[in-house]
Amino acid sequence: MWTALDIPDTAQETFTDYKRWRLLVNDGGRHTWHYLRTDEEVENWPQNEVDRFWLGLKTTMPDLPPAKDPLDAARNGYKFYKELQSHDGHWAGEYGGPMFLLPAFVIGSYVIGMPFKEEERLEMVRYIMNHAHPEDGGWGIHVEGHSTVFGTGLNYTAMRILGVDKDHPVCVKARAYLHKLGGTTSIPAWGKFYLSLLNCYDWAGNNPVPAEIWLLPDWVPFHPSKWWIHVRNVYIPMSYLYGLRFKMEENDLILSLREELYTEDYYSIDWPAQRNNINKVDEYAPHTRLFDMISGVLYMYEGCVLPPLRRAALARTCRLIVMEDENTAYQTLAPVSKVFNMVARFAAEGRDCESFKMHKQKRADFIWLGAEGMMVCGTNGSQLWDTGFISQALVETGLAYEPENRESMVKALDPSQMRNDPIHYHEAYRHTTKGAWGFSTAEQGYTVSDCVGEGLRASMYLQFNLEFTPNLISKERMCDAVNVLLTLQNPNGGFASYELVRAPQWLEYLNPAEVLGNIMREYCYPECTTSVIAALAIFRKHFPDYRAADIERTIRGAVRYLHAAQTPEGGWIGSWGICFTYAAQFALESLSLVGETYATSTVARRGCEFLLSHQRADGGWGESYKSCEQSAWVEHENSQVVQTCWAVLALMYAQYPYADAIKRGVQLVMQRQKPDGTWEQEALEGVFNKNCAISIPAYKFSFPIKALGMAGKRYPDEAVV
Numbered sequence: 226m227w228t229a230l231d232i233p234d235t236a237q238e239t240f241t242d243y244k245r246w247r248l249l250v251n252d253g254g255r256h257t258w259h260y261l262r263t264d265e266e267v268e269n270w271p272q273n274e275v276d277r278f279w280l281g282l283k284t285t286m287p288d289l290p291p292a293k294d295p296l297d298a299a300r301n302g303y304k305f306y307k308e309l310q311s312h313d314g315h316w317a318g319e320y321g322g323p324m325f326l327l328p329a330f331v332i333g334s335y336v337i338g339m340p341f342k343e344e345e346r347l348e349m350v351r352y353i354m355n356h357a358h359p360e361d362g363g364w365g366i367h368v369e370g371h372s373t374v375f376g377t378g379l380n381y382t383a384m385r386i387l388g389v390d391k392d393h394p395v396c397v398k399a400r401a402y403l404h405k406l407g408g409t410t411s412i413p414a415w416g417k418f419y420l421s422l423l424n425c426y427d428w429a430g431n432n433p434v435p436a437e438i439w440l441l442p443d444w445v446p447f448h449p450s451k452w453w454i455h456v457r458n459v460y461i462p463m464s465y466l467y468g469l470r471f472k473m474e475e476n477d478l479i480l481s482l483r484e485e486l487y488t489e490d491y492y493s494i495d496w497p498a499q500r501n502n503i504n505k506v507d508e509y510a511p512h513t514r515l516f517d518m519i520s521g522v523l524y525m526y527e528g529c530v531l532p533p534l535r536r537a538a539l540a541r542t543c544r545l546i547v548m549e550d551e552n553t554a555y556q557t558l559a560p561v562s563k564v565f566n567m568v569a570r571f572a573a574e575g576r577d578c579e580s581f582k583m584h585k586q587k588r589a590d591f592i593w594l595g596a597e598g599m600m601v602c603g604t605n606g607s608q609l610w611d612t613g614f615i616s617q618a619l620v621e622t623g624l625a626y627e628p629e630n631r632e633s634m635v636k637a638l639d640p641s642q643m644r645n646d647p648i649h650y651h652e653a654y655r656h657t658t659k660g661a662w663g664f665s666t667a668e669q670g671y672t673v674s675d676c677v678g679e680g681l682r683a684s685m686y687l688q689f690n691l692e693f694t695p696n697l698i699s700k701e702r703m704c705d706a707v708n709v710l711l712t713l714q715n716p717n718g719g720f721a722s723y724e725l726v727r728a729p730q731w732l733e734y735l736n737p738a739e740v741l742g743n744i745m746r747e748y749c750y751p752e753c754t755t756s757v758i759a760a761l762a763i764f765r766k767h768f769p770d771y772r773a774a775d776i777e778r779t780i781r782g783a784v785r786y787l788h789a790a791q792t793p794e795g796g797w798i799g800s801w802g803i804c805f806t807y808a809a810q811f812a813l814e815s816l817s818l819v820g821e822t823y824a825t826s827t828v829a830r831r832g833c834e835f836l837l838s839h840q841r842a843d844g845g846w847g848e849s850y851k852s853c854e855q856s857a858w859v860e861h862e863n864s865q866v867v868q869t870c871w872a873v874l875a876l877m878y879a880q881y882p883y884a885d886a887i888k889r890g891v892q893l894v895m896q897r898q899k900p901d902g903t904w905e906q907e908a909l910e911g912v913f914n915k916n917c918a919i920s921i922p923a924y925k926f927s928f929p930i931k932a933l934g935m936a937g938k939r940y941p942d943e944a945v946v
């Protein structure tokens with residue numbers, strides 16, 4: 226255990242002085258939180274509105290005159306949100322929600338002896354405490370999910386490592402619940418893995434992760450280079466660490482955890498029998514028989530591995546890990562692979578080396594301090610994504626032209642386009658990045674299809690629609706972005722997230738991570754496809770001569786995919802936002818850009834009717850995250866501002882002719898606006914892999930501003946309040 230912390234019984238009050246925390250934004254959009262220990266530092270680096278807002282402190286923003294109409298309400302919204310723009314032009318923000326990322330960081334860091342500051346540890350404990358379920362004291366896979374062994378086992382362990390005593394009431398309650406669930410023997414695979422690194426679970430209790438798979442020739446249909454990039458990047462360092470059976474040395478905490486986490490005597494557990502022991506409360510994607518069979522064979526193979534083969538396989542995975550670190554300047558693709566890469570590099574090279582230093586430096590980029598404590602975000606930020614949406618909203622609503630908003634629009638231009646392919650490109654099985662945008666920063670360096678779409682579109686809007694912005698992005702750079710988009714279309718016309726679909730569908734039968742669905746390979750997504758359609762449709766208006774035939778063919782194929790992806794009820798299943806309302810907004814917008822609206826297209830008309838069938842009596846829309854789990858509409862108990870905006874935008878894009886439904890939605894969003902122009906944080910807005918919700922708090926600015934502003938423009942004569 227890191228030094229013991231004195232932790233109060235409840236966590237509403239902050240554990241550190243929030244007036245001393247500052248968000249540093251530098252180096253192309255990196256953001257890191259710093260605690261100022263001396264008064265002198267506090268004086269030299271005053272707290273600003275961005276710090277105060279995200280820390281949940283009272284901002285100095287005044288109450289605004291009540292909005293007269295929707296456009297005015299949008300204006301009020303932006304008056305506030307503009308103050309949250311960083312000096313470099315992007316909007317920094319929180320991106321929390323999953324409850325396994327912070328424990329992964331804590332466990333991984335502890336295993337390799339990479340410390341956190343005491344103030345950080347205190348606020349991490351506070352975050353965990355604030356998200357314990359009041360009834361049972363446990364944690365789920367995300368903050369809104371039911372308690373599971375995965376959530377409870379990992380967060381309990383993290384609390385103990387961070388310095389909380391085992392007799393603290395929060396630990397006592399969580400432990401009682403964990404024991405009620407049978408203890409951590411039945412923790413899902415990734416939990417088994419973290420605990421094994423910590424020396425609190427025997428490696429024999431894990432299903433094998435043989436590195437030898439990386440020695441197969443590339444043409445093999447299930448070759449790991451064809452897996453979804455997140456799973457690939459998680460399993461490369463996992464297979465390396467599994468091959469080494471890497472674990473930290475025993476100490477008092479570990480010996481104690483071996484007692485606390487289990488209901489039986491740790492030393493008499495039948496570990497091989499635990500490989501497929503997964504608690505029912507955790508299971509989202511149960512093992513298939515095929516998976517269990519292959520694991521059984523691989524388990525036998527582990528008893529007779531050929532040392533030269535294993536050595537060659539470990540050398541190969543080690544090389545892949547180093548390439549990923551170097552391609553991303555040690556950001557890595559996302560927090561799960563970040564931790565495993567960090568531990569793997571430590572296992573290979575130790576502490577006194579550049580990789581340890583660099584991993585420590587970039588570990589900070591994932592850590593965010595919110596009103597409820599310190600968390601680990603889903604990525605190193607959502608810089609490009611949030612900047613893209615708000616820029617587009619301002620241009621589409623016309624607010625960008627208003628003198629007081631011009632400077633912020635000039636600052637927002639040119640967000641982090643990647644100029645070159647990765648350093649290690651083909652050898653690391655990467656997709657091209659020259660001209661692409663990713664979700665966060667250029668440094669992180671991963672092409673994402675819809676981020677290229679939104680980045681390109683925002684750049685075109687800012688540069689071409691506004692006469693006061695400089696010409697920063699050359700035609701050549703925009704064409705580079707289009708080139709990337711054109712490489713990403715799949716044979717069925719659809720677009721996936723980071724790469725082309727490389728692997729067959731049956732690979733999903735081998736999903737080893739019981740808590741997430743659709744993870745093994747890329748899938749085509751309506752949202753990604755529609756972003757691309759929209760960007761290309763706008764691009765060709767500005768540059769009708771550039772690759773005109775290719776663009777036409779691509780758009781036609783994408784629209785065909787989108788038509789086919791519509792469900793019989795008329796909706797689209799969203800995979801990255803919740804859920805049908807999210808996807809409908811993208812789908813109906815992109816269809817309108819190719820001339821398909823309520824009046825001209827049955828697809829658009831059915832899309833509108835589907836949405837209208839779910840409008841609630843209060844005028845809003847509200848879907849639960851369970852819609853994503855079940856791929857079927859599940860009503861939330863309350864209507865949600867962000868989802869209402871998506872639905873209203875979708876209807877407006879489709880030129881739904883009867884204004885009443887739209888106005889009722891607009892009214893709800895206006896009623897929920899607070900006097901300072903903001904909206905309350907409601908339910909989590911994002912999701913991944915079917916089963917894990919994630920918050921994207923910037924959506925509660927960008928989409929209301931866009932929806933209200935567009936409604937204001939569309940119905941200019943009416944005050945809708």
Ligand SMILES: CC(C)=CCC[C@@H](C)[C@H]1CC[C@@]2(C)C3=C(CC[C@]12C)[C@@]1(C)CC[C@H](O)C(C)(C)[C@@H]1CC3
Nearest residue numbers: 455459559560561603604664673675722801912913
């Ligand atoms: C399973 C693992 C490895 C967990 C770590 C979390 C990541 C996988 C998540 C967190 C954020 C996340 C949901 C994200 C995406 C993929 C998966 C991410 C990175 C993408 C980039 C996919 C494409 C989407 O359209 C969109 C751009 C919205 C999201 C953004 C966030």
